[in-house]
Amino acid sequence: MPDRRRDRFHLYQLAVQHPAAEIDLIERLFREQSGRTAHILREDFCGTAAVAIEWVRRRPEHHAWGVDYDPEALIWGRRQVRRLLTSEQQERIQLLTADVLHAETPPVDMVLALNFSYWLLDTRAALLTYFQRVRTQLVPGGLFVLDAHGGPDAQRLTRERRRIHDPTGEDFDYCWERAAFDPISGRQVCHIHFQFDDGVRLERAFSYHWRLWTLPEIRELLEAAGFTAIQVYWQGWTAQNQADGYFVPVAHGEPDEAWIAYISASG
Ligand SMILES: C[S@@+](CC[C@H](N)C(=O)[O-])C[C@H]1O[C@@H](n2cnc3c(N)ncnc32)[C@H](O)[C@@H]1O
Incomplete structure (x- = not known):
C-alpha cells in the first residue's frame, strides 16, 4: 500500500x-439531448480515469476509453x-497514453x-483543432460534454481552503490557489496544495497553466468545429442561497460571483 499522505492522486480524487x-x-444530459442511452x-484528459472506471462499473453494457498523455x-x-474492477469490467475499459489532439479511438457515444482540463489548450487554434478532433471521434449524433467556470471570482488571485474527509486514512486540508492571472491573455497559473494536521504539506501537488476561456468563446469554437445543438446547463439555488448541484438547460445564465456550468454539443 503506497503512503496515502504522499499519494497526490489519491488526495486529488478525494478533494476534487x-x-x-x-x-x-x-447520463441524464445524453438522454435529454439524444433521446437514447449512451453505452x-x-x-x-482522464488523468487517473476516475470517471471512465465509474462508467464501466455503472452498467454491464458500458464501455470506456480514457485518454491522457501523462504516463x-x-x-x-x-x-x-x-x-476496483472485476475481470469482466476490466475488459470494457482501455486507457490510452496519447495526446487528445491525436488520439484515435473507435467511434464513441460521448x-x-x-x-x-481543455483549458490547458490555450490558443483558439489549439482549442478549435481539439474540438474538430473530438467530432471525428463521435458516432453520428454523439455528444461532447465539457464544463466551464467563471464570474468575477475566477479572475481573483486567491487561496481557498476546504477540509477533506479521507475514510481510508487521515483527514486533510485541500487548498486551491489562483497564483497569477493576466487579463490581456486570459492566462492563469493555479496550484493545488494539500496539508495534514501535523504540518506535513504537499505544496504544488498539481499546477496548471491554462487560459480562462469564456462561454461565448467556447460556444463559438464548438460551432466553428461543426457541433450543433450547443446547450449550456446551469445550476439552481437552494432556499439557503447555496448552489443546488442540479444542472438544467438554460438560454441565459446568472451574473454570479462564481459559477460552474456544463456544455453539451451534438457531433
Ligand atoms: C486537471 S487534470 C484532469 C484530471 C481528471 N480527469 C479530472 O477530471 O479531474 C488534467 C489532465 O490532462 C492531461 N493533459 C493535458 N493536456 C493533454 C493533452 N494534450 N492530451 C492528453 N492529456 C492531456 C494531464 O496529463 C492531466 O492528467
Whole structure:
C-alpha cells in the first residue's frame, strides 16, 4: 500500500472528483439531448480515469476509453482498474497514453472533457483543432460534454481552503490557489496544495497553466468545429442561497460571483 499522505492522486480524487455524481449528470444530459442511452464513453484528459472506471462499473453494457498523455497518472489509473474492477469490467475499459489532439479511438457515444482540463489548450487554434478532433471521434449524433467556470471570482488571485474527509486514512486540508492571472491573455497559473494536521504539506501537488476561456468563446469554437445543438446547463439555488448541484438547460445564465456550468454539443 503506497503512503496515502504522499499519494497526490489519491488526495486529488478525494478533494476534487465526484465520478458517481458526474455520471448521473452525463447520463441524464445524453438522454435529454439524444433521446437514447449512451453505452460507449471516452474520457479525455482522464488523468487517473476516475470517471471512465465509474462508467464501466455503472452498467454491464458500458464501455470506456480514457485518454491522457501523462504516463504517471495512467499507471495510477491502471492500478485502480485492477483494484476496483472485476475481470469482466476490466475488459470494457482501455486507457490510452496519447495526446487528445491525436488520439484515435473507435467511434464513441460521448466524449467528456471535465474539470476544465481543455483549458490547458490555450490558443483558439489549439482549442478549435481539439474540438474538430473530438467530432471525428463521435458516432453520428454523439455528444461532447465539457464544463466551464467563471464570474468575477475566477479572475481573483486567491487561496481557498476546504477540509477533506479521507475514510481510508487521515483527514486533510485541500487548498486551491489562483497564483497569477493576466487579463490581456486570459492566462492563469493555479496550484493545488494539500496539508495534514501535523504540518506535513504537499505544496504544488498539481499546477496548471491554462487560459480562462469564456462561454461565448467556447460556444463559438464548438460551432466553428461543426457541433450543433450547443446547450449550456446551469445550476439552481437552494432556499439557503447555496448552489443546488442540479444542472438544467438554460438560454441565459446568472451574473454570479462564481459559477460552474456544463456544455453539451451534438457531433
Ligand atoms: C486537471 S487534470 C484532469 C484530471 C481528471 N480527469 C479530472 O477530471 O479531474 C488534467 C489532465 O490532462 C492531461 N493533459 C493535458 N493536456 C493533454 C493533452 N494534450 N492530451 C492528453 N492529456 C492531456 C494531464 O496529463 C492531466 O492528467
